[in-house]
Amino acid sequence: MKIAFYGSSLLSSYWNGAATYYRGLLKALAGLGYEITFYEPDVYDRQKNRDIDCPDWCSVVVYDATPQALAQVTARAAEADIVVKASGVGFEDEALLLEVLRHARPDALKVFWDVDAPATLAQLRDEPDHPLLRSLRKIDLVLTYGGGDPVVYAYRALGAAHCIPIYNALDPDTHHPVQPDDRFAAELGFLGNRLPDREKRVETFFLQPAARNPAKTFLLGGAGWGDKPKSSNVHWIDHVGTRDHNAFNVTPKAVLNISRDSMANNGFSPATRVFEAAGAGACLITDAWIGIELFLKPDEEILVARDGQDVTEILATLTLQQARAIGAAALRRVLAEHTYTRRAAMADETFRRFAKRPSIKAAE
Known part of the structure; x- marks a missing residue:
């Protein structure tokens, strides 16, 4: 057909x-x-x-x-x-x-x-x-x-x-675990283009926690952020092609998903980024939205933040061992149910x- x-x-x-x-x-x-x-x-x-x-x-x-x-x-x-x-x-x-x-x-x-x-x-x-x-x-x-x-x-x-x-x-042929890449080393990474209906949430969930944690490195990938005010510990690398997504996801201790306003308000809208990160075995922190538990289990397969303060608190206590365990659990779940x-x-x-x-x- x-x-x-x-x-x-x-x-x-x-x-x-x-x-x-x-x-x-x-x-x-x-x-x-x-x-x-x-x-x-x-x-x-x-x-x-x-x-x-x-x-x-x-x-x-x-x-x-x-x-x-x-x-x-x-x-x-x-x-x-x-x-x-x-x-x-x-x-x-x-x-x-x-x-x-x-x-x-x-x-x-x-x-x-x-x-x-x-x-x-x-x-x-x-x-x-x-x-x-x-x-x-x-x-x-x-x-x-x-x-x-x-x-x-x-x-x-x-x-x-x-x-x-x-x-x-998830397409396991394209998004899967790889070796870490020093280009993407950071405490927290976020990948997303600068869009009007997401920018305020990026400020809240990513840029503000970065400013509150000057000793930690934050990695920002995506087009359009060049003239956005950022603290000195935010490293912006512009557009990241899909061939580098796996390394971007697995190298930082954790990566962040930030929904656009309409998606967050509606709920039940996991972005492709959620499954890309989980497929690479990354520890994913997501902003809160209704329906997350239908796809990944909070606290075991994904971490959920209600605001930037939650992100800061998660990063303050998250160990590398915990991050790897969450990433591994997320990978098992998406391979079993979300391909x-x-x-x-x-x-x-x-x-x-x-x-x-x-x-x-x-x-x-």
Whole structure:
């Protein structure tokens, strides 16, 4: 069965937090027999900052950020049995949605895949004429990479026929334990781009604890932080490509997950970073959000901080032996329950349940 997937970028994680999710899930779906073509626009210098080559499990079409190129790639939606428009593609998202739906065959399964559901839902509530809101009746299935029941109920209330979370997870082939790397040595590391709806929380959970602990080294990775005021013990290393994520995660004593405002307020939204860090066997400290225990057990597989003072207190008492034990427990849990192989099996079952044909095998 053929999938046409219109997303931000498969080839580059530069200003693209969904890259790990796309790669892990689509690779696992390809392993189940799906033939996938991923369409991504050439925007935000992502093509200049690729961190993987074109994979053998998925065809990738990079198109220019022009109306003409958009028209060409959306016309190819007619070739697919499943047509996916993801949120946050980054170029003419509204036009892309409308054109993909227009070109999709009547018998194709039409999917909106939301990789930032709380933010999307807030936008839909503020913009009653938004094209997505008007198009929900033409969409067979809304999938999200997090959000739990609050997101499901919200999408159903707005008119979605079906909404199902397919959560972030781990690809053990790409995120796994490695040897520590002195480049990333620190007491605490945080990896994340500078975004308006996360910046205040980064100040609270990372920069303020760093300022209170001048004798300890804090490592900050991610684009956009160059002109951000930081204490002298914060070492900023700009964008960190996915090939260095494992070493970044395992080298500091602990690493930090900081949710964006909308994700934290909604809950049930583990970032890709949670599973990347756990997959590397890192000791992860996360900001508090509802639903953490569904994925990792607090105090045993993950440490939870309500604010910056909690982060400071955790670092004051956390030993290297304790950190390694927590990281090892997290690794065991995600390998057992939270891999993209498991998520793809759920997506496969969902596609076959809602597709307008009996099953993949029957279609082959």
